[in-house]
Amino acid sequence: MPETAATPSAPFEPCHWLAVAVPAPAHSALAQTLTYAHSAPLPAGTLVRAPLGQREVPGVVWGLADAPDAALAAHIKPLACAFTSLPPLDENWRQLIAFTARYYQRALGEVALAALPPQLRTLDEAQMARRLAKLAKQDAVAQGPATPAARPSPTPQQAAALAQIAQGAGPFLLHGVTGSGKTEVYMRAAEAVLAQDAAAQVLVLAPEINLTPQLQARLAARFAPLLGAGAVVAMHSGLTPAQRLSAWLAAHTQRARIVLGTRMAVLASMPALRLIVVDEEHDPSYKQQEGARYSARDLAVYRARLQGAKVILGSATPSLESWHASRPDGGKYQRLVMPSRVGSGAGAGAGGAAALPLVRRVDMSRQPRGTVIAAPLLQAITERVGRGEQSLILLNRRGWAPVLHCANCGWKSECPHCSAFRVFHRADRSLRCHHCGLAQPVPRACPACGNADITPIGRGTEQLEERLAALLQTARRPDGQPARIARMDADTTRLKGALAQQLAHVHDGSVDVLVGTQMIAKGHDFRRVTLVAALNPDTALFSSDFRAPERLFALLMQAAGRAGRDAAYSQASGQGSEMWVQTEYPAHPLFEALKRHDYPGFAASQLAERQAAGLPPYAHLALLRAESRTLPAAIAFLQDAAAALQADPALAHWAAHVTCYPAVPAAMQRLAGMERAQMLLESPRRAALQGLLAGWQAALHALRARHKAVLRWAIDVDPLSF
Structure with missing residues (x-):
């Protein structure tokens, strides 16, 4: 029986009892639905607003609740309002939410309400009706002409991939090198689905917000003339609350035929969903790191099966899990391969195929101490500037320097609230923690000993931008103007519209050298870029995180893919495009595979290592995390949780197949300011791990009642970071 939401006041008559999912975290012990009273038997999936404590929260009716006894019924709260003008959320959506909550060990309402626009917390039924009327009016005005937009002819490898998608059931892993035209495959697959069903909807997922403007423009150019200007909507956290609500309503009422979004969009209500595309499926951004820690990529595969839709996972560097799942001998996915780039421009084949960039490695151990840009690389950048071509310089660390240091007493700019250093930003003379957000002015002298000589250690994008400006003082563009250098990272793009403006400058050729973090390496179609350089990538080579090599290889391959996408630029000088890597370990196997653009070879070696070590995808992991003001309190909670696990005879069957570290x-x-501890659980059988986690929940709730110092605990299933 669902729990009840009690109040001193008696419910109104006539009365119907409803089970409602409301937002409550799993550690709060309100993981199931609550019982509310209402004057009508609302259908399952109806959106409501319900009292919870001293506030009103949005909720979803999950069904009818059992009638409580008379004594309890007098204390059950009535719903504040029900959005009856809005169609209920359908059974497929509710099954998706229930699966997500069950698999990732979260509260049902927590997952359900995280998938809904936040503005629902403030609207009433009359306001919702007005929003729906406004949306219908916009649709009537925004109808476009019924003529198809111009589109390029598919290349033979694109045509082959599309034929397999049309004939097969999927899931499909589209492994196409950067510049092979994966986006065109996505759009043609969407065209086919929309042509077959006049009500069909398509969901396209991108890993990060900064990749959505370019992709949204391409989708709108292709589909708006056919379906109307309102047929393509975006859904991500960068929108205003009103924009997010409008996009969600358009998807829920099937006015939006194509939804482009980040990971949150995988839980959007799309009743007529027939195709899901997960672009750059390898990207770790698809894994939610707070609250319900779900994987949007994995949920996309489940949702496609649930709704009878097809799903395409696309990447030049697929995740090792997806690559293993698409193996020819017994894989669950169907692998589609596009091994070569399309031709010049936006077309397919005109002017010859654009070649993959030549990878050059610079041995920094042979360079003079303190070298920022090796002389051969600097010369190559200067030559590209002189020909009107663009260069990208990747340094995955923002700020001026990672740390300030006092040589006199050893003080470093540690964050008082985090186990990390505050980064020196010279632009505003601040020390900032990139984890908790603490920002303070740079001290005039060492806070520990008073020494006035505190110096930066290491290098970030701010410093690199300034250093490049000095090194390229004599470089000239074809028109005789000095080289123009720009920086793109989280600091330069935080203001509204800044990212779009910077991307426009790169696309129109106003920038000659772009310095940036990983955001410049993913998905962008920079037509004039012919040289990409990666500085200081070595730290990931020897990381304790077993996924670090996979992430580094993907980042470098994706970065290399920004170069030479337009053969007209990369072949004009006869030199072609290049990828430079400055490293202390040029003979490392990872860089050898990068030089050959050999993702299959790299994946084979990594999978062999993981199989030998019993790591994913050959094992399944979960983390139990705990947060407290003191580390001993968090450790004690986890130790007691492990003891409860071993002592529970009901879990013995599952525990026999699970290793608890x-x-x-x-x-x-x-x-x-929070101390964090964790405990790893590992099993070769997913069912065993899931059975144990589900049966463990009651013990964890009971333990938290005894461990008052523990503020939060959470289970992270299939964690990406440790």
């Missing part, structure tokens, strides 16, 4: 501090032990 000792509790340890998290890699970043302190974050925003």
Whole structure:
């Protein structure tokens, strides 16, 4: 029986009892639906607003509740309002939410309400009716002409991939090198689905917000003339609350035929969903790191099966899990391969195929101490500037320097709230923690000993931008003007419209050298870029995180893919495009595979290592995390949780197939003033791990009642970071 929401006042008559999912975290013990009273038997999926404590929260009716006894009924709260003008959320959506909550060990309402626009918290039924009327009026005005937009002819490898998608059931893993035209495959697959069903909807997922403007423009150019200007909508956290609500309503009422979004969009209500595309499926951004820690990529595969839709996972560097799942001998996915780039321009084949960039490695151990840009690389950048071509310089660390240091006493700019250093930003003379957000002015002298000589250690994008400006003082563009250098990272793009403006400058050729973090390496179609350089990528080569090599290889391959996408630029000088890597370990196998653009070879070696070590995808992992003001309190909670696991005879069947490792501090032990610890669980059988986690929940709730010092605990299923 669902729990009840009690109040001293008696419910109104006539009365119907409803089970309602409301937002409550899993550790709060309100993981199931609550019982509310209402004057009508609302259908399952109806959106409502319900009292919870001293506030009103949005909720979803999950069905009818059992009638409580008379004594309890007098204390059950009535619903504040029901959005009856809005069609109920359908059974497929509710099954998706229930699966997500069950698999990722979260509260049902927590997952359900995280998938809904936040503005629902403030609207009433009359306001909702007005929003729906306004949306219908916009649709009537925004109808476009019924003529198809111009489109390029598919290349033979695109045509082959599309034929397999049309004939097969999927899931499909589209492994296409950068510049092979995966986006065109996505759009043609969407065209086919929309042509077959006049009500069909398509969901396209992108890993990050900064990749959506370019993709949205391409989708709108192709589909708006056919379906109307309102047929393509975006859904991500960068929108205003009103924009998010409008996009969600358009998808829910099937006015939007194509939804482009980040990971949150995988849980959007799309009743007529027939195709899901997960672009750059390898990207770790698809894994939610707070609250319900779901994987949008994995949920896309489940949702496609649930709704009878097709799903395409696309990447030049697929995740090792997806690559293993698409193996020819017994894989669950169907692998589609596009091994070569399309021709010049936006077309397919005109002017010859654009070649993959030549990878050059610079041995920094042979360079003079303190070298920022090796002389051969600097010369190559200067030559590209002189020909009117563009260069990208990748340094995955923002700020001026990662740390300030006092040589006199050893003080470093540690964050008082996190197990991390505050980064020196010279632009505003501040020390900033990139984890908790603490920002303070740079001290005039060492806070520990008073020494006035505190110096930066290391290098970030701010410093690199300034250093490049000095090194390229004599470089000239074809028109005789000096080289123009720009920086793109989280600092330069935080203001509204800044990212779009910077991307426009790169696309129109106003920028000659673009310095940036990983955001410049993903998905962008920079037609004039012919040289990409990666500085200081070595730290990931020897990381304790077993996924670090996979992430580094993907980042470098994706970065290399920004170069030479237009053969007209890369072949004009006869030199072609280039990818430079400055490293202390040029003979490392990862760089050898990068030089050959050999993702299959790299994946084979990594999978062999993981199989030998019993790591994913050959094993299944979960983390139990705990946060407290003190580390011993968090460790004690985890130790007692492990003891409860071993002592429960009901879990013995599952525990026999699960290894529970000792509790340890998290890699970043302190974050925003909270001490964090974790415990790893590992099993070769997914069912065993899931059975154990589900049966463990009651013990964990009981333990938290005894461990008052523990503020939060959470289970992270299929974690990406440790």
